Amino acid sequence: AQSVTQLDSHVSVSEGTPVLLRCNYSSSYSPSLFWYVQHPNKGLQLLLKYTSAATLVKGINGFEAEFKKSETSFHLTKPSAHMSDAAEYFCVVSDRNSGGGADGLTFGKGTHLIIQP
């Protein structure tokens, strides 16, 4: 079984300040972890993914996330927020060894990122 908890439903930061979106997961197996972003009335775009290589993962648009097994966390960060970062962010987990075939992803409930001018 797998689950993911996004600790904040809303995060508000000022433009130019750091962003931290928190995510904790639970997984019976070695997890793959993802962050997706959804801009208003748009589809989902993959920001970055962790699949057992380096624990610090760099994604698009200056975002990065660090996989910490001891803390079962995969927090998303960005050094300096931009107005265009305002969106919904989803932390996602998949059990890579839970069986082959068409595996489904488990989504967190999302964090709404607000950027103040």
Add this chain to the structure above:
Amino acid sequence: DTAVSQTPKYLVTQMGNDKSIKCEQNLGHDTMYWYKQDSKKFLKIMFSYNNKELIINETVPNRFSPKSPDKAHLNLHINSLELGDSAVYFCASSRAGTGGNYGYTFGSGTRLTVV
């Protein structure tokens, strides 16, 4: 070129009607999915198909029936639409058995409103 395309983008229909949402991917992926996003933005898998074979069928009412004529297409047919079916439906695809490793490519969604 759009990698995963869904049609229509918006669908407004009355209760009791039957409607279909179409999805096509041109990525050569073997696996396709339907996800439902409710009004609180929560995303949950409904179905997945691997090379035209149904693999995942979550607890979805049997009014929802996926159809995969070939591995590039996965359509969703909904019978007897209800108010609670209003949501955004996302199609996605991945390489066979690797969605858990590499993630999905999502379509832009179909916003279904039942009135």
